[in-house]
Amino acid sequence: MSFSTLVKDELCRVELHDACCKKSEIFGVILAGNLFSYEKNSRNVKVVTENAAFARRIYSTVRRVYGLSPEVSIRRSSKLKKHISYSIIFASMQIINKLLYDFEISAFNENDLFPMNTTLKNVCCKKSFLRAAFLSGGSVSDPEKTYHLEIATRNKMCTEIIKEILKDYGINVKIITRKGNYVAYIKEGENIVDFLNIIGAHGALMEFENVRILKDMRNSVNRIVNCETANLEKTVNAAVRQVENIKLIQSTLGIGNLPENLIDIANLRLEYSELSLKELGEMLCPKLGKSGVNHRLRKLDEIADKIRERSKTL
């Protein structure tokens, strides 16, 4: 099941108690998911969805609020038998007139609706509107892949209402046009979480947050591992260089001819090339700290460098 489907299934189970919210949901569905047609001078508003639960929800909400039933038609695509789409058709002028009145919409137009002013005054209704718009034209990417939530609609006004409402919540909405649709989208993970919270998709929100936390953890673990790998590489390279230098000293000057404080460390490094500076220091007698060991090994490097210089001039 896609993450979008998970969210929508949950939203279809959100209960609406107040009539104002039910009306706002119908308004959102029609505004975001509308397909208008003027056939034989009759106005016709149609909402098409592939989600059976959503189709049932629209149908029963309209019935409950207006006491009138929209028509429902079911289409099965011939190619894929499983592919079913549901059309909820508001053909009755009675319903349309009630909608026009309730939402102070001046006119239906083939491409647009013209709400004279937004009737979404209550917070509960704004949330209902957003939920409905998401159910109609929304989708959200699987958080494992990317953070992207969008609502696509043919209605420019709809995206503007969405943007306006979400601005009050501090959610940054961008609008673009795509194939004749207006698309309101949210990119930041934090904002998507807020949006899911507002529309009441709390289960999906938890799921989203879990993925987000895991992703963040994975990123920081990777960062630490990368950092440690880099450090380890540096340590290994240094040890290899030290051993080479000591071997050079051994074959030319002889380790026994080194200053006394360098003899032990040179022998230890030759024997234990894999040990850290701290571990080497602990093997010395008396014990020596990390920086002391480092200092002596640098001395050995310098001596080896001098031997090399001299062999060049000879």
Ligand SMILES: [Zn+2]
């Ligand atoms: Zn309300």
